[in-house]
Amino acid sequence: MESIDTELAARIRHDIVLGNYGEEERISEARLCDTHNVSRTPVRLALRMLEHEGLIRRSEGRGYFVNAPKVNDVLQAVQVRGHLESLAARLMAQSPGRHNTLPILEAAIDEIDRLVSAGTMNDVSIRAMQKQNAVFHKTILDCCGNDFIGFTCSRISHMPMLEVGAMVFDRQVLSTKEGKERSNFRLQLGNSQHKVIFEAIQSGDVVRAEGVMREHSNTMVEYIKVFEKRNEELTIKDLIGYSGISVTRHERAETAQETVI
Amino acid sequence: MESIDTELAARIRHDIVLGNYGEEERISEARLCDTHNVSRTPVRLALRMLEHEGLIRRSEGRGYFVNAPKVNDVLQAVQVRGHLESLAARLMAQSPGRHNTLPILEAAIDEIDRLVSAGTMNDVSIRAMQKQNAVFHKTILDCCGNDFIGFTCSRISHMPMLEVGAMVFDRQVLSTKEGKERSNFRLQLGNSQHKVIFEAIQSGDVVRAEGVMREHSNTMVEYIKVFEKRNEELTIKDLIGYSGISVTRHERAETAQETVI
DNA sequence: TCACCTTATTTGGGATCCCAAAGTCAAGCT
DNA sequence: AGCTTGACTTTGGGATCCCAAATAAGGTGA
Numbered sequence: 001m002e003s004i005d006t007e008l009a010a011r012i013r014h015d016i017v018l019g020n021y022g023e024e025e026r027i028s029e030a031r032l033c034d035t036h037n038v039s040r041t042p043v044r045l046a047l048r049m050l051e052h053e054g055l056i057r058r059s060e061g062r063g064y065f066v067n068a069p070k071v072n073d074v075l076q077a078v079q080v081r082g083h084l085e086s087l088a089a090r091l092m093a094q095s096p097g098r099h100n101t102l103p104i105l106e107a108a109i110d111e112i113d114r115l116v117s118a119g120t121m122n123d124v125s126i127r128a129m130q131k132q133n134a135v136f137h138k139t140i141l142d143c144c145g146n147d148f149i150g151f152t153c154s155r156i157s158h159m160p161m162l163e164v165g166a167m168v169f170d171r172q173v174l175s176t177k178e179g180k181e182r183s184n185f186r187l188q189l190g191n192s193q194h195k196v197i198f199e200a201i202q203s204g205d206v207v208r209a210e211g212v213m214r215e216h217s218n219t220m221v222e223y224i225k226v227f228e229k230r231n232e233e234l235t236i237k238d239l240i241g242y243s244g245i246s247v248t249r250h251e252r253a254e255t256a257q258e259t260v261i
Numbered sequence: 262m263e264s265i266d267t268e269l270a271a272r273i274r275h276d277i278v279l280g281n282y283g284e285e286e287r288i289s290e291a292r293l294c295d296t297h298n299v300s301r302t303p304v305r306l307a308l309r310m311l312e313h314e315g316l317i318r319r320s321e322g323r324g325y326f327v328n329a330p331k332v333n334d335v336l337q338a339v340q341v342r343g344h345l346e347s348l349a350a351r352l353m354a355q356s357p358g359r360h361n362t363l364p365i366l367e368a369a370i371d372e373i374d375r376l377v378s379a380g381t382m383n384d385v386s387i388r389a390m391q392k393q394n395a396v397f398h399k400t401i402l403d404c405c406g407n408d409f410i411g412f413t414c415s416r417i418s419h420m421p422m423l424e425v426g427a428m429v430f431d432r433q434v435l436s437t438k439e440g441k442e443r444s445n446f447r448l449q450l451g452n453s454q455h456k457v458i459f460e461a462i463q464s465g466d467v468v469r470a471e472g473v474m475r476e477h478s479n480t481m482v483e484y485i486k487v488f489e490k491r492n493e494e495l496t497i498k499d500l501i502g503y504s505g506i507s508v509t510r511h512e513r514a515e516t517a518q519e520t521v522i
Numbered sequence: 523t524c525a526c527c528t529t530a531t532t533t534g535g536g537a538t539c540c541c542a543a544a545g546t547c548a549a550g551c552t
Numbered sequence: 553a554g555c556t557t558g559a560c561t562t563t564g565g566g567a568t569c570c571c572a573a574a575t576a577a578g579g580t581g582a
Contacts, residue, residue: 323563
C-alpha cells in the first residue's frame, strides 16, 4: 500500500473525475480533513499532486478550485498519448535489439485473437483482453529505447482511460447483444492493427510503424467522438475505462482493479 | 514570487542538475532543512515535486536518493518535446482559425532574422533571439487547438534546456570568434526552418508542417550529439541553456533570468 | 440609504512535535 | 570467532499549532 497521501489523492481524483464535485466548486483543506479523517499534511500533499495534474487549480491567495475535466480534455490527452506511442513504435522499429522482445508482442496479439474469437464478451474476458492490450502497448514503450516516452505517458495518465493500454467502452453498449458484437468487432479490428504494427516493427519499416500506431490510437478518439455525436451531453462518467496496470517487472500480484469511471 | 516550496524545489533541482549532489547520493530532509533554513514542511513538498519529476527517487522506507540526469536523458526529453511540437504544428496547420495568429509567428521570424543579420552574438542579442524563438514555439503550442500538448510540454520541462523555445549552446563555443560565427549560422539555419514551418502552416500543408517541425527539433538533438562525440564525458553542466519564460498572457514582467546551467 | 472603514472569521502556508519503521552497532551467546 | 539479538539512532510520515493574508460582515458616518 502506498502512503496515505497517494491513496487520498486517488480518492479525490476519482471524485473529481466522476463529477462529484461540480464544476468550479471550491475545495477546502479542512473539509477534506474531516470527510476523509486525515490530517492536513497528507491533504496538502494530495492537493499539490492534483494541482500538478491540472485537476484542481490553486487560486492566488485563496483556496483550491476544482477543474473538472471534460470529454474534450480526454480526447486531447488520448491524442497526445497516441502521438507519443507512435514515436515509440517508430523508435522500436529502428532499434537493432527489437527482435528479443518481438515474441512478447506476438504472444499478446495471439492471446487477444484467441479471446476475440471466443466471442464471450463478459467481464473476465474483457479484462483479459485489456491486460494483453496493455502488455502490447507497454512493451513498445519499454523497448523503444527512449525511456522518457514511457515516463511522459505515465505522468499524463491521471484518469483510468488515459493509462497506456486502457480500453474505453460506452457504459451502455456492453449491455446489449448487438452492442457486444459491435465491441467484439472493434477489438478484432484493433488487433489486426496490432499485427500490422508488429510486422512493421519486425521488418524495420519505421514510417509504417509510426503511421499505423497513430491510426490505432486515433481509433479511440474516433470511437469517443461517435459517442459524443450520439449523446450531446456526454460526460466522462458515461465512459467505462478498463485499465489496471500489470506486468510490471516487479511481478507484483495483479492489481487490476476495476476502474469503472 | 511563488511560495517557498516551489522556490526551494527550484534550488534543489538546480543543484541536482548541476551535479552538486553526486550520483546516487542520499538526500535527507533534515539536511535540507538547515542548509536552506526552512522547516520540514516545504522541504517535503519540494521533494515530492522532484520525485514526481524523476530527479530523485524515494526508497521504499528509507530516504531519498538523487537521480542525476545524464546527457542522454536530455536527448531523450528533447526528442519527446520535439515530437509533441510536431503534433502541434500539424494541428495548427489544419486549424481554420490559424490565420489570426500567423502574424505573431511572422513577427518573431523577422525579428530573429534582424538579430542574426546584425551578427552581434553577445548576451543581449542571444537573449533577444531566445525570446523570439520562445514566442514562435509557444505560439504554435498555444494555438494548435490541443491545450494538452502545451500542458504536457510544461510538465516535462524540469531543466532549462527542456523549456519550450530554449536554445542550447556549448559552454565554450561562444567564447571564440569562430564559434560565434558557427552559432550564428546555426541560428540562421534554424530560422529558415521557422520560415518553412510558417509557410506550411499558412498553406495548410499538415504533413510538411509536422515533418519540418520534427526536423527542426531534431537539430538540437544532433547538435548535442556533436558535443558528445567531441567530448566523451560530456555532462549537462557543459551545456548552456538559454531559456526564460515570457509572453504569458498575463503580461507579467519579463522574468527571463539567465538560466545558465 | 449608501459608501467606507474596521473587525472577525475563514483559509492556507510554515513550524514544531510525536511516532513508527528501518538501519546500525554492540554485546552476548553458541 | 561468528552469528544472532537486543537497544539505540536516524529518518520520514502524520498531527497539531501558530501566523499572515484575504474575504466577509457589520457598524458608523456622510
